[in-house]
Amino acid sequence: MKTFSRVLDLIIGFGLIGASGITFLYFLINERFEWIPETALELTRDQEILERPKAKKCSECHKDIFEAWKESRHSISWTSKTFIEASENRSKEKCLPCHIPQSVQGEKPEPRIDLRNEGIYCVSCHFIDKKMHGPYDLLAPPHPTFRNPDYVRSSFCGSCHQKTFKEWQATRVEDTCQDCHMPRKKGRLTQKKGLNLLHKKRWVADHRFLHGKITEKDVILEAGWEEKLFNLSLQNKTIPHFVPTADNGDPRLYLYIKFFNDKGEEVDSAKEIIAPQQETALPYNKKINFQYRLFNPVSRAVIELKYQSAWSKEKHQVFSKSLSR
Ligand code: HEC
Ligand code: HEC
Ligand code: HEC
Ligand code: HEC
Ligand code: HEC
Numbered sequence: 001m002k003t004f005s006r007v008l009d010l011i012i013g014f015g016l017i018g019a020s021g022i023t024f025l026y027f028l029i030n031e032r033f034e035w036i037p038e039t040a041l042e043l044t045r046d047q048e049i050l051e052r053p054k055a056k057k058c059s060e061c062h063k064d065i066f067e068a069w070k071e072s073r074h075s076i077s078w079t080s081k082t083f084i085e086a087s088e089n090r091s092k093e094k095c096l097p098c099h100i101p102q103s104v105q106g107e108k109p110e111p112r113i114d115l116r117n118e119g120i121y122c123v124s125c126h127f128i129d130k131k132m133h134g135p136y137d138l139l140a141p142p143h144p145t146f147r148n149p150d151y152v153r154s155s156f157c158g159s160c161h162q163k164t165f166k167e168w169q170a171t172r173v174e175d176t177c178q179d180c181h182m183p184r185k186k187g188r189l190t191q192k193k194g195l196n197l198l199h200k201k202r203w204v205a206d207h208r209f210l211h212g213k214i215t216e217k218d219v220i221l222e223a224g225w226e227e228k229l230f231n232l233s234l235q236n237k238t239i240p241h242f243v244p245t246a247d248n249g250d251p252r253l254y255l256y257i258k259f260f261n262d263k264g265e266e267v268d269s270a271k272e273i274i275a276p277q278q279e280t281a282l283p284y285n286k287k288i289n290f291q292y293r294l295f296n297p298v299s300r301a302v303i304e305l306k307y308q309s310a311w312s313k314e315k316h317q318v319f320s321k322s323l324s325r
Contacts, residue, residue, distance in 0.1 A: 220235045231289065250310050
């Protein structure tokens with residue numbers, strides 16, 4: 001208590017002389033927060049934060065992170081139309097745990113009873129034992145925090161992305177899920193006036209949980225002719241899990257090949273579905289071969305790869321290539 005009142009005196013003392021008071025408070029909060037006793041912090045706590053509130057409550061301070069999360073698939077994991085259909089109107093018990101988790105702690109979560117429309121929200125991922133767990137050792141006056149190294153590990157995501165996590169583990173690539181799907185930028189964790197100036201800039205991870213983009217540099221195409229055969233291979237060169245990857249969704253790559261004769265007429269065609277649900281997804285760094293027998297004279301092939309996500313029927317082109325004999 002003695003140290004506390006001394007600290008308080010210092011703050012008030014410095015406060016009277018303006019700018020240097022703020023400088024001292026900034027130093028205290030960012031560099032010497034262990035000097036501030038728990039009893040003093042009790043005065044700055046906001047009890048509502050610890051009552052498992054909606055994400056909107058967190059946005060009072062963490063506005064940027066909230067807005068990013070709002071755009072993510074995690075925020076609609078319960079209200080997604082395709083999920084509602086696939087889970088028989090959300091009646092299948094076994095579909096609930098990962099889509100409305102109570103708390104994420106490294107293994108398959110338990111489903112929760114309340115606030116189901118929030119999907120996978122801030123409290124599910126951060127609130128454990130009455131503290132906000134996260135990657136930093138820091139002081140947050142409004143709520144207790146706890147530095148937990150799991151937050152920067154792939155195993156955290158593997159609580160629910162179980163198949164993808166196993167695929168990733170087998171590649172032995174060092175980049176984590178967060179490195180690619182939550183890239184970091186320098187910024188403030190809070191946007192609330194006052195608080196934002198008292199806390200230094202840190203790395204902030206992108207809470208849109210970016211989908212990731214495939215290009216022709218990621219999936220390498222090789223193709224060639226051999227008498228009456230057309231050989232083709234696809235290789236997932238850069239993405240350290242299957243492409244596409246899924247636990248329950250049905251994302252797909254479609255490979256279309258059209259064969260033309262020397263008059264430019266289409267004489268033959270083929271189609272492949274590359275999808276985890278059909279066990280045809282592309283493993284990391286392995287060439288997958290396809291072969292086609294040609295019955296007509298062919299002088300050119302057009303090869304097109306398209307991607308379709310788990311929740312939309314729209315197909316996006318990854319690449320299109322024309323190959324002459
Ligand atoms: C172990 C955790 C887990 C369980 C249990 C689970 N899911 Fe999912 N689900 C995921 C993850 C992770 C994704 C993200 C995309 C992917 O990997 O498939 C997902 C995505 C989906 C998608 C695609 C996204 C969308 O909104 O359309 C559907 C559909 C889906 N799940 C349906 C189900 C159904 C039906 C069940 C029950 C049979 C179920 N899930 C149970 C983890 C789970
Ligand atoms: C699917 C789980 C998940 C959800 C949902 C989630 N977070 Fe996070 N959050 C993480 C992970 C993982 C990190 C650590 C990322 C890193 O630093 O690599 C993190 C980091 C943070 C940090 C520390 C700064 C940073 O980016 O490292 C804050 C603050 C935070 N989250 C707040 C929130 C708030 C507020 C919400 C809701 C609007 C939210 N989070 C939703 C998983 C989640
Ligand atoms: C009244 C403002 C306020 C509200 C509301 C608030 N926070 Fe915070 N939070 C902070 C401040 C301040 C920090 C520390 C910022 C810094 O030092 O850069 C912080 C830090 C964090 C961290 C980082 C923890 C770590 O050790 O890495 C997480 C996670 C977090 N908050 C989650 C949440 C969640 C989830 C909610 C909603 C349930 C929430 N916060 C509501 C002000 C708030
Ligand atoms: C509580 C379970 C859970 C945890 C933990 C979790 N996810 Fe998810 N994730 C899901 C579910 C369920 C979906 C599908 C939501 C939907 O579309 O309905 C999903 C969707 C996604 C998507 C969008 C997939 C797409 O097709 O666009 C990405 C990317 C993603 N998660 C990355 C991550 C990363 C990175 C982490 C770790 C920081 C993580 N997730 C942690 C359950 C989880
Ligand atoms: C080196 C970067 C990288 C790492 C590491 C990585 N991913 Fe991905 N991920 C991508 C790219 C690029 C895509 C888009 C290609 C695709 O659709 O598969 C993607 C797609 C996804 C999707 C969308 C489903 C799909 O395949 O369309 C999910 C879900 C996902 N990743 C989860 C994870 C999880 C969980 C981890 C960690 C275990 C992880 N990723 C690690 C780059 C990465």
